[in-house]
Amino acid sequence: MYVHIGDNKSIPIESVITMVHAQGSKAKKSPIHYYDGPILNEMPAEDIKTYIVTDEGLYGSSISLKTLMKRIEEFQKLIHLNI
Numbered sequence: 001m002y003v004h005i006g007d008n009k010s011i012p013i014e015s016v017i018t019m020v021h022a023q024g025s026k027a028k029k030s031p032i033h034y035y036d037g038p039i040l041n042e043m044p045a046e047d048i049k050t051y052i053v054t055d056e057g058l059y060g061s062s063i064s065l066k067t068l069m070k071r072i073e074e075f076q077k078l079i080h081l082n083i
Contacts, residue, residue: 003071005052005061009041013072015054021065022048032058 002010020032032051039048040057048060050068061068 001075003068003075004063005041005050005059005068006063007041007043009059011052011054011059013075015056016072017053017055019065019068020051020053022051022060 001013003013003016004010022032035051035058037058039051039060041059043060043062045060047062050061050063050065052059052061052068
């Protein structure tokens with residue numbers, strides 16, 4: 001029930017509140033741009049592709065939002081097949 005978010009870090013799927021692209025469009029900034037708290041895992045800001053908001057706080061991931069969503073969806077499909 002964990003999703004691997006890169007850099008040897010996995011987080012519980014149940015704790016994920018939302019995931020956001022690190023880079024907003026040219027017209028808009030990412031909503032995370034306004035967050036001024038700490039990011040829970042250490043990595044260079046330029047390597048972050050996705051921000052993950054959880055119950056514990058904010059994580060940066062070097063994995064794209066699309067890939068993270070695919071991992072979670074595949075895991076959920078496996079669970080539903082076993083029920």
